[in-house]
Amino acid sequence: MLKEVQIGCATTNSKYKKRLDCAVVKIPKSSTLSGVFTTNNFKSVPVKNCLKKFSQKMNGEKLLAINAGNANAGTGKAGEKDLELILDSISQKTGISKKNILPFSTGVIGERLETKSITLTFEKCLKEFKANNFQNLATSIMTTDKKIKISKTIAKIGNKKFSIVGVAKGVGMIEPNMATTLSFVFTDLRIPESTLKKIHKNICNETFNSISVDGEQSPSDSSILVATGKNLIESPKLLKTLEGSLKKIFTDLSEKLLLDGEGATKLIEIKVSGLKSKVACKEVAKKIANSPLLKTAAYGEDPNWGRILSAAGNTENKFQEKNVSIKMGDIKVMENGEIHKKYREALGKKEFKKKRISIAVKLGSSKHSAKVKSSDLTHEYISINSDYRS
Numbered sequence: 001m002l003k004e005v006q007i008g009c010a011t012t013n014s015k016y017k018k019r020l021d022c023a024v025v026k027i028p029k030s031s032t033l034s035g036v037f038t039t040n041n042f043k044s045v046p047v048k049n050c051l052k053k054f055s056q057k058m059n060g061e062k063l064l065a066i067n068a069g070n071a072n073a074g075t076g077k078a079g080e081k082d083l084e085l086i087l088d089s090i091s092q093k094t095g096i097s098k099k100n101i102l103p104f105s106t107g108v109i110g111e112r113l114e115t116k117s118i119t120l121t122f123e124k125c126l127k128e129f130k131a132n133n134f135q136n137l138a139t140s141i142m143t144t145d146k147k148i149k150i151s152k153t154i155a156k157i158g159n160k161k162f163s164i165v166g167v168a169k170g171v172g173m174i175e176p177n178m179a180t181t182l183s184f185v186f187t188d189l190r191i192p193e194s195t196l197k198k199i200h201k202n203i204c205n206e207t208f209n210s211i212s213v214d215g216e217q218s219p220s221d222s223s224i225l226v227a228t229g230k231n232l233i234e235s236p237k238l239l240k241t242l243e244g245s246l247k248k249i250f251t252d253l254s255e256k257l258l259l260d261g262e263g264a265t266k267l268i269e270i271k272v273s274g275l276k277s278k279v280a281c282k283e284v285a286k287k288i289a290n291s292p293l294l295k296t297a298a299y300g301e302d303p304n305w306g307r308i309l310s311a312a313g314n315t316e317n318k319f320q321e322k323n324v325s326i327k328m329g330d331i332k333v334m335e336n337g338e339i340h341k342k343y344r345e346a347l348g349k350k351e352f353k354k355k356r357i358s359i360a361v362k363l364g365s366s367k368h369s370a371k372v373k374s375s376d377l378t379h380e381y382i383s384i385n386s387d388y389r390s
Contacts, residue, residue: 030229263380303348
C-alpha cells in the first residue's frame, strides 16, 4: 500500500529514550500536496517555513522532515537559523533542494533545538527508508500520546482501487480552529493541486476543525494531504468517492485523538441546530464542548444538563428559552423550554456512563446545524500538564 512513499525513522535517544522521535518521508516527483496550518497568531518556526514554501511552486522530489519533543516555537531568529542548519544538512545528504523540504516540529515551546543531535538523527532516517513504514511514522511523531494513530483504507470505483493511509498525533492543545497537532494523509491517486486543496480544507472543517480536547491551540498545528500521482482513475465518481473516503480517514483519526486526549475516558459529540447560520451553531457547539464544567461532569458520569444549557447561553448568539430542546442520546431532557415529562435522572445517568456521549441541542427552527466533538477532563490531564517539561 503506497509503496512509493518512502519513510525513514530514528531516535535521538533523548526525551523519549529509545522511542522513535524523528522521521523523514520521501514522496515522488509526481506528487501534489496540500497543507492546512494553525491560525494561531503565534506560529512556530517550521510552520512559518512551510507557509512560505506552500506559497511557491514545489517541483521534483519532496521530503517531510519531522521531529517530536521540541516545537521550535518562541525561539525567534535563533530558531530560524537552527532550522536552516538542519535543512542544509538534509539537502546536502539527499541532493533535494531546501525548497522541497518541509519541516514539522512538535513538543515543548520556547526551547532551542539540539541541532547536532537532530541533524545526526535525520541522517540515520535517510538510511532507513522503507515502503509501508507508516507504523513507525505514527510512533515517531508522538509526544504525550499513549497510542499511535493510524487509519487506512482501500476504496473502489467499479473494478479500480485506490489507497489512503493517514497518521496523526496530538492529545492536548487541540482546539477546533485549524486541523490538529500534526497529521499526514497520503493517497496514491493523481489529483490536481487546486482540487486537492479544496477537498482538504472542506474535510478539515468537518473533522479536525470540529474537535477540541482543551480549547487550546498549538502554534505547530499542521495537516498535510499528499496525492502521489501513481494511480490515474478517470471516472465521474472519482472526486465524490475520494472525498467520502478521505472524510472517513480524517474522522477516524480525529476520534482517535479525542479518545487518547490527555487522560480522556469519554468522547462527547455535541450537535447544535436551529440558529441563524451554521457558523452560529458551531460557535455554540464549541462553547459547550470546551466547558470545563460539562467535561468534568462527563468524567464523573453526572448528567448535569444544566451545564449544557448554561454553556449554550454563554455566547453572543441569541435564542429564546421557549425554543430550547436538549437530548442525551435518544433521551429527551428538555423540550420547548420545559423539562420533558418523561425525563428521569436515571435515564441521563445511563447515557453518561457510555464511552461515547451524544448531546443534541436545538435552539430554534432553522435547518442550520453543526457538530463538535470533545473529550472529558480528568485528574490525569492535570498530572500530565503540570509536569510536562520534567
